Amino acid sequence: MNTFHKIGVIGGGAWGTALAQTVAKTGPQVTIWARETEVVQSINDRCENSLFLPGVALDPAIHATSDLGELASAEMVLIVTPAQHMRATLKDFACHLRVGSPLVLCSKGIEQGSLKLMSEVLAETIPNARSAVLSGPSFAADVARGLPTAVTLACADRGLGEDIIATIGSASFRPYYAPDVIGAEVGGAVKNVLAIAAGIVDGKALGRSAHAALISRGFAEMTRLGVALGGKAETLAGLCGLGDLILTCSSPQSRNMSCGLALGRGESLETIMVQRNSVTEGVASAPAVVALARRHGVEMPICEAVNSVVSGAGTVDEAIAALLSRPFTSENA
Numbered sequence: 001m002n003t004f005h006k007i008g009v010i011g012g013g014a015w016g017t018a019l020a021q022t023v024a025k026t027g028p029q030v031t032i033w034a035r036e037t038e039v040v041q042s043i044n045d046r047c048e049n050s051l052f053l054p055g056v057a058l059d060p061a062i063h064a065t066s067d068l069g070e071l072a073s074a075e076m077v078l079i080v081t082p083a084q085h086m087r088a089t090l091k092d093f094a095c096h097l098r099v100g101s102p103l104v105l106c107s108k109g110i111e112q113g114s115l116k117l118m119s120e121v122l123a124e125t126i127p128n129a130r131s132a133v134l135s136g137p138s139f140a141a142d143v144a145r146g147l148p149t150a151v152t153l154a155c156a157d158r159g160l161g162e163d164i165i166a167t168i169g170s171a172s173f174r175p176y177y178a179p180d181v182i183g184a185e186v187g188g189a190v191k192n193v194l195a196i197a198a199g200i201v202d203g204k205a206l207g208r209s210a211h212a213a214l215i216s217r218g219f220a221e222m223t224r225l226g227v228a229l230g231g232k233a234e235t236l237a238g239l240c241g242l243g244d245l246i247l248t249c250s251s252p253q254s255r256n257m258s259c260g261l262a263l264g265r266g267e268s269l270e271t272i273m274v275q276r277n278s279v280t281e282g283v284a285s286a287p288a289v290v291a292l293a294r295r296h297g298v299e300m301p302i303c304e305a306v307n308s309v310v311s312g313a314g315t316v317d318e319a320i321a322a323l324l325s326r327p328f329t330s331e332n333a
């Protein structure tokens with residue numbers, strides 16, 4: 001049963017479009033705001049997002065707009081803009097938000113400079129907004145095609161979380177409730193950084209053993225940071241942490257992993273970025289993850305290694321050598 005009947009989606013990239021598609025299937029009226037006029041036209045005229053999600057036939061009932069004011073009557077709004085543009089987008093939308101309508105944060109990243117999680121950016125831009133976080137292993141193309149997917153819906157208010165799940169959930173798109181917003185956000189942001197490392201491992205042909213070690217030690221890093229920031233280890237062991245880490249580190253369909261693959265094969269970050277029109281959140285979040293870890297005295301050597309590569313401070317080979325020369329330590333330290 002749908003609790004919310006008019007849904008707004010802010011962000012016409014692959015993920016905003018896939019979420020609009022899966023929500024529209026369950027019944028509500030969906031309006032998607034996109035920054036690019038060509039995306040608005042493509043969705044309204046041809047039922048396709050030819051720029052960010054080509055080849056997927058969208059529900060004809062989905063309406064796209066360039067005017068945030070058209071979302072003023074939305075009973076719930078999914079925010080699906082890249083993390084580094086979250087603050088500006090929320091500021092632009094604040095005056096249009098219908099009183100009491102919840103916002104569901106669907107982006108995965110940490111803001112550079114402020115080192116804020118997306119829920120903290122929201123609290124600063126729209127104080128007292130009702131909110132939740134959607135995160136977990138979910139490629140936009142899979143969700144848009146209706147393939148089975150399970151994700152975490154984290155919300156401090158269980159009743160609101162259940163209402164959101166009742167609205168967006170379906171047989172193929174299955175949100176699991178969790179109360180721990182911080183854990184869900186840290187999982188989503190850190191897995192992107194670790195997926196770049198996993199791609200480098202494959203690009204350098206370091207073998208499946210190294211790949212498994214990377215996921216396992218990366219998960220330890222993610223959990224340490226999540227707990228230090230007030231999240232729960234059990235949340236990080238779920239879909240939004242370990243689940244998403246496994247997905248993103250295992251498929252070149254991931255923009256983060258494919259970026260690492262290309263780095264491992266010797267391409268420069270500049271060349272990789274010029275070739276894509278999609279967001280690679282791990283590149284943007286790596287400096288923030290590392291700075292947060294240092295602030296909290298948390299050891300994150302794999303994330304440090306990724307940051308040294310994407311910031312240009314060191315080469316891929318230097319980063320690998322630094323990791324492999326670390327002193328032996330206890331597994332649970």
Ligand SMILES: NC(=O)c1ccc[n+]([C@@H]2O[C@H](COP(=O)([O-])OP(=O)(O)OC[C@H]3O[C@@H](n4cnc5c(N)ncnc54)[C@H](O)[C@@H]3O)[C@@H](O)[C@H]2O)c1
Pocket residue numbers: 011012013014015016017034035036052080081082083085089106107108109138139140141277278279281
């Ligand atoms: N694609 C996926 O499979 C997927 C799955 C889960 C979560 N996410 C998350 O969703 C968020 C959006 O990713 P996506 O895959 O939809 O993006 P995308 O790569 O498909 O598209 C890029 C998006 O960035 C926007 N953009 C570019 N410059 C901008 C600016 N200056 N201001 C505001 N927006 C700007 C574009 O309008 C577009 O919506 C990310 O945080 C990502 O981690 C993506």
Ligand SMILES: O=P(O)(O)OC[C@H](O)CO
Pocket residue numbers: 108136137138139140192195244247248253254255256257279280281
């Ligand atoms: O393509 P990526 O690396 O941004 O990953 C997409 C999703 O976050 C996977 O859950």
